Amino acid sequence: MGNRSRPRFRFIPREQSKAKVEERPRTTREQLFVIGLFIIPGAIIYTVFLIMPMLQAGYYSLFDWNGLGPLTDFIGFGNYERAFQHSIFQTSVVNSLIITALSLLIQLPLAMALALMVGRKLPGRFFFRSIFFMPYVFSEIITAIIWTFVYNPGGGLLNTVLATVIPNYEPIGWLANRNIALLAIFFVITWKYFGLHMILYMAGLQSINSEVEESARIDGANELQVLRYITLPLVAPTIRLTVYLSVLGSLNQFVLIWILTAGGPANTTQVMASYMYRFGIKSFNLGYGSAVAVTIFVIALVFSIGYQRAIMRRDYAGSV
Amino acid sequence: MAAMTSTRTTPRRPLPWQRILSRLLQYAILIALALIILGPVLTAVLGGLKTTGELYDLPFGLPAVPRWENYTGILNSESFWLQLKNSVIIVTGTVSLTVTTSALLAFVFSRLVFPGRELIFNFFTLGLLFPVTIAFLPVFIQIRQIGLIDSYFGIILPLVAFGIPGSTLILRGFFRSIPSELEDAAYIDGCGTLGFFWYVLVPLARPALGAVIVLQTIVAWNEYFLPLLVLTDDSKWPLTLGIMQFQGQYGTDWGRVMAFVSLLIVPAVLFYILTQRYIVTGLTGGELKG
Numbered sequence: 274m275g276n277r278s279r280p281r282f283r284f285i286p287r288e289q290s291k292a293k294v295e296e297r298p299r300t301t302r303e304q305l306f307v308i309g310l311f312i313i314p315g316a317i318i319y320t321v322f323l324i325m326p327m328l329q330a331g332y333y334s335l336f337d338w339n340g341l342g343p344l345t346d347f348i349g350f351g352n353y354e355r356a357f358q359h360s361i362f363q364t365s366v367v368n369s370l371i372i373t374a375l376s377l378l379i380q381l382p383l384a385m386a387l388a389l390m391v392g393r394k395l396p397g398r399f400f401f402r403s404i405f406f407m408p409y410v411f412s413e414i415i416t417a418i419i420w421t422f423v424y425n426p427g428g429g430l431l432n433t434v435l436a437t438v439i440p441n442y443e444p445i446g447w448l449a450n451r452n453i454a455l456l457a458i459f460f461v462i463t464w465k466y467f468g469l470h471m472i473l474y475m476a477g478l479q480s481i482n483s484e485v486e487e488s489a490r491i492d493g494a495n496e497l498q499v500l501r502y503i504t505l506p507l508v509a510p511t512i513r514l515t516v517y518l519s520v521l522g523s524l525n526q527f528v529l530i531w532i533l534t535a536g537g538p539a540n541t542t543q544v545m546a547s548y549m550y551r552f553g554i555k556s557f558n559l560g561y562g563s564a565v566a567v568t569i570f571v572i573a574l575v576f577s578i579g580y581q582r583a584i585m586r587r588d589y590a591g592s593v
Numbered sequence: 594m595a596a597m598t599s600t601r602t603t604p605r606r607p608l609p610w611q612r613i614l615s616r617l618l619q620y621a622i623l624i625a626l627a628l629i630i631l632g633p634v635l636t637a638v639l640g641g642l643k644t645t646g647e648l649y650d651l652p653f654g655l656p657a658v659p660r661w662e663n664y665t666g667i668l669n670s671e672s673f674w675l676q677l678k679n680s681v682i683i684v685t686g687t688v689s690l691t692v693t694t695s696a697l698l699a700f701v702f703s704r705l706v707f708p709g710r711e712l713i714f715n716f717f718t719l720g721l722l723f724p725v726t727i728a729f730l731p732v733f734i735q736i737r738q739i740g741l742i743d744s745y746f747g748i749i750l751p752l753v754a755f756g757i758p759g760s761t762l763i764l765r766g767f768f769r770s771i772p773s774e775l776e777d778a779a780y781i782d783g784c785g786t787l788g789f790f791w792y793v794l795v796p797l798a799r800p801a802l803g804a805v806i807v808l809q810t811i812v813a814w815n816e817y818f819l820p821l822l823v824l825t826d827d828s829k830w831p832l833t834l835g836i837m838q839f840q841g842q843y844g845t846d847w848g849r850v851m852a853f854v855s856l857l858i859v860p861a862v863l864f865y866i867l868t869q870r871y872i873v874t875g876l877t878g879g880e881l882k883g
Contacts, residue, residue: 304705307786311701312713315694315757321739322754323720326731333734340734387626390619397620403869404627407634410865410872412815414833415857418840419633422640422847428649430636464630469876476877525727528817532837546727553730554822562730573722 327570330563338560352564361540362565365548368455372544373523375459381515384467388474389500402475406468413465417532420461424448424533448534451541458530458542465529466522470515477511478504513585520580524573545569637858640851648847663852667839673856675828676835679745680814683831686749687813688806691756695805696798698757699764700790704776714765720758725751725819733822747823748831752813760805763875767801768794804875807868832857 334353337346356362387405391398408416423430426446436442447457481504489503505512527546530536536543536551543551546569553562636652642659667673702714725732732751741747771794779789795802817833824830830838836853843849865872 304786305707307790308701308705308707311697315698315717315761318690318694318750318754319717319720319757322732322735322751323723323728323757326728326735327723329735330731333731387623390623395616395619401623401627403866404630406869406873407862407865408630410811410861411858412817412833412861414815414817414836415854415861418836418850418854419637422637422648422851423633425847430633430652433649433652464633472873472876476873521722525724527726549730550818554733559730559734563734566728566730569727570723577722 330566330570333560334564334567336560339557340559341557346560348560352561353568355561356564356568359552361543361552362545362548364540365536365543365545368542369524369526369544371455372459372462372526373520376462376519376523377516379459380463380467381470381512381519383463384470384515385474385512387467388471388478389504391471392475392478402472406472408465409468411465413528414532416461416465417529420464421448421533424457449538451538454534454538454542458533461529461533462523462526470519473511473515473518474508477508481507517577517580517585520576521573524569524576545572634858634862637851638855640848641853641855643848643851645845645847648851660848663849664856666849667853667856672827672835676830676832679829680831680833682745683748683752683816683820684810684813686745687752687756688809690749690753691760691809692802692805694753695757695760695764696795696802698761699768700794702761703765703768704789704794705786717761718758720755721762723755725755725816728755729818729822732819736823741823743824743826743829745829748816748819749813751819752809752816756809756812760809763805763808763878764798764801766878767798771797800871800874803868803871807871808875810864811872 333344335347335349336344337348337351338344387401391401391405395401424447426432426444426449429447431447432442432444436444445453448454485507486499486503489499494502525546526544527550530542530544531547531550534542536547545565549562549565549569553559553565632653636648639653639655640648641663642661643656644660647654647656698717702710702717736742736747736751741750775793775797776789779793784792815833816831817837820831820834824834827834827838836857839853840850
């Protein structure tokens with residue numbers, strides 16, 4: 274029933290899983306044939322290149338394996354123990370969490386503020402929306418190369434601009450300074466991805482019936498109260514969805530970071546995925562790398578299941 | 594007049610000058626942010642015509658003498674066109690296979706009823722948790738075992754596998770929204786299941802198919818780590834690998850690097866302008882208009 278009135282996001286895996294499609298009386302022989310024919314090509318590719326690698330990673334992670342010879346060195350959970358005790362891995366987990374927290378606390382509110390601003394009535398909203406969302410289509414490689422120039426300690430864009438504004442300005446090595454580098458990276462992540470969340474919020478806001486807000490105003494609510502008690506609760510499903518996407522997206526950040534700093538200086542900007550590349554593949558330790566991969570999957574899976582059960586469940590409630 | 598309307602509808606509607614002021618403030622913020630987005634991009638595009646010194650001193654200015662040789666050097670090199678061809682092969686293969694397999698899956702999961710359907714569907718959405726950017730290590734081991742190193746299929750098939758969950762989800766949502774009366778009519782007119790899929794559903798689902806095509810094009814075109822691991826033969830490299838190698842080689846000559854960046858970013862912007870509608874449809878499930 275609630276199906277039609279609330280925003281529907283088709284990226285939610287389990288959404289409306291039991292919604293009623295017009296049921297045909299029975300599954301005919303022809304349909305069984307079609308079902309098999311249609312599922313098989315996708316199922317083969319998906320299983321061979323996604324499911325199997327994941328399961329194999331679980332198996333390889335129990336071996337000390339350089340990736341070349343046969344799997345002989347069974348070491349149980351040795352790889353996991355080694356990873357959890359490795360200070361650089363610990364740093365990389367913390368950095369992934371920092372990026373996640375910053376995304377939730379800065380990127381999402383920024384996206385919401387812009388969606389409210391550009392949202393519904395502002396003349397020129399299409400123009401601004403297009404610009405803010407544009408970096409989403411740029412490859413991470415291009416983005417990282419451009420920002421390598423922006424952050425260049427010599428005559429990079431940022432230092433040049435700041436030098437014209439601030440007198441006696443001393444150029445800063447944004448990516449070389451271990452106190453700043455992670456924040457500088459986060460700025461690039463925000464630059465590239467806040468538009469995605471803004472678009473999702475705009476879609477959510479657009480589905481609100483503006484008469485509800487209008488009647489609150491007539492009842493004497495000021496703009497802040499309307500926002501706090503009417504608008505935000507009505508887009509809550511969208512907010513819950515973007516929190517979900519933002520956390521998973523942050524845990525998966527990797528390419529930008531690798532090109533910008535390669536985890537440096539002195540491994541201070543390493544995140545889980547870059548750690549896996551650096552200490553798994555680059556040092557020919559595929560068993561160890563698999564253990565790191567499994568750790569990342571488990572974190573993503575636990576978060577996903579927990580979040581969907583605890584937080585997003587109510588978004589399905591009306592739809593079943 | 595303002596007073597009249599305000600007594601009738603909202604007693605607290607702000608005065609005109611307050612509204613103008615808040616509008617101005619809004620535009621100031623929006624323009625400042627737009628500059629932060631566009632500044633680096635414009636610098637890169639202009640930078641392709643400059644020397645490194647000019648880029649450092651006058652990032653936004655026009656160069657005294659445009660250095661067209663930055664561009665001609667790249668456009669005359671064989672490797673650039675080879676890499677472009679490789680990128681096109683990878684994108685075409687990935688997109689066509691992803692759309693076909695996902696559309697078939699989405700049809701089964703949206704319009705046919707059979708036992709275990711939701712379970713199988715959930716199995717297919719598991720992959721949403723692990724984008725290929727993070728699963729590259731296990732995928733790389735598997736590709737090596739199958740013997741797809743240095744083959745385009747070593748890139749294409751994993752990208753398809755990781756594209757299937759999201760694409761199926763988008764298409765399934767769209768297929769479900771097509772009224773069942775159409776389906777009944779098609780069956781009454783003598784269409785079989787296959788006929789309904791091909792003659793009714795696929796033409797109607799063009800916006801969703803477009804969204805999947807565009808989103809997958811972006812993913813395949815931008816992929817970097819998978820080709821880096823799978824392709825040791827540099828004659829098969831796509832542009833993403835090409836530009837990283839170029840940057841490694843000419844890292845200090847920012848003008849040349851920016852020329853290469855511009856050759857990739859200008860088409861990306863055009864592509865974005867032309868397909869923005871589809872991207873937004875795909876990401877928001879068709880909710881956002883205007």
